[in-house]
Amino acid sequence: MRKTKPLYEGKAKILWETDSPGRMVQEFKDDATAFNGVKHEIISGKGVLNNRISSHFFTLLNEAGVTTHFVEKLSDSEMLVDRLEMLPIEVVVRNVAAGSMVKRLGIEAGRRFDPPIVEYYLKDDGLNDPILSEEHVTALGLATHELLAEIRTAAIKVNDILTDFLDERGIRLVDFKLEFGLKDGCLVLGDEISPDTCRFHDKTSDRIMDKDRFRQDLGGFIEAYNEVLDRVSS
């Protein structure tokens, strides 16, 4: 299997076409961005850490019966994935109030949600990824009722699996973002699952172990990602 040409370059990853039909290489970059690309830095080592952490999570999910695009980790910064037709929706699951939700609704950070809240956002940087109701998703033709129900069920299942797994390793899963696609008409989880796309707090000290360290200029970024990797691989 050989990489042929870059098909899509995003803020943190490059997707490469390969000579293997239906397969792509997902390469993790060292670029860190926040606030829709307004804040941007290169953080050496981030791509390797996110590839390792994401590979662990995808392996865990595949074994638990969630269909993901992950095939195998190829190198330090690359994984082999199935080619998907991506849905232009970001699915966010929230167990604890944080980030944009706290600002939007004026609620206190740290409030727990049981059951968790599932939200949908339109993946459109030009519009700043606006939040969508389920009616928006179906009325705009982004997904049918049936597909949306499947997405919601899958997102909750991912949350259940990751919450338990991380809890055993002393990490509270505050919230996270998923992106799904279709392969031969079937729903498949794509993208990445890493401290760039999740909020992880240490269960005992509440220490932030995710991209909020970059967003909020807290320092200790690579150390936190390294610690997530250590705990996830233990």
Ligand code: UDP
């Ligand atoms: N998230 C993401 N990409 C985005 C927006 C959000 O990975 O474009 C993740 C983010 O890291 C957090 C969760 O989704 O784990 C919820 O993010 P939120 O809506 O609070 O937005 P933020 O505070 O990151 O702007």
